[in-house]
Amino acid sequence: MELTAEIAALRAGVGDPAQLVGEFRRAVLLVPRSDGAADGEGALMSAVSGGIRWFYAFTDERAMARFAAARGEADREWPYLAILGARLVDAVVPEVGGPAGVAVNVADPDGSMLFPPVAGIVPDACAVDVETESAGVA
Template sequence: MELTVEIAAIRDGSGDPARLLGEFRRAVLLVPLAEGPAGVAVNVADGDGSMFFPPVAGIVPDANAVDPVGRGEVA
């Protein structure tokens, strides 16, 4: 499935988070450079299909993640 379909499935409760993450990783996205950790917004122009991924491990490189797990700590 494409990313927007996976997002819609998550929003309606039928989605699989692992498939969403896989599509997210395969998607071509432009992410602005920031001085600190920044999340990724997807499809922000569509009120029904928009999502925001916070700057946590698994979304951004672990070295830039704001969650302790992303920095090698155990949750």
């Protein structure tokens, strides 16, 4: 099942969270660049809410276009990076230096999903629900 179908199933109360995370990790996501850079050097678009940096990610260009329209920015070009969900959480999230997660299809009220910085989604060293060894040492 593709990611959007897994999101719909979970939102309907019949999905499996582990399957959803697996599909998220396998999905190619489109992550817009915050500065419009198309050369691979620009930062990825994100926002901070509740002390967590949320990377915006989309399952296709139509979902990203709905986001652009919702922001009143549909008239500009939206360069993006196509990246596996696994690479986004395993390689990009650890570079943030604080709690970070992924917000998928945020402009779709019935099709959005947050993947928060918790164990099983991000690396344990970045998860807010995992106590690190140094935190327990006095």
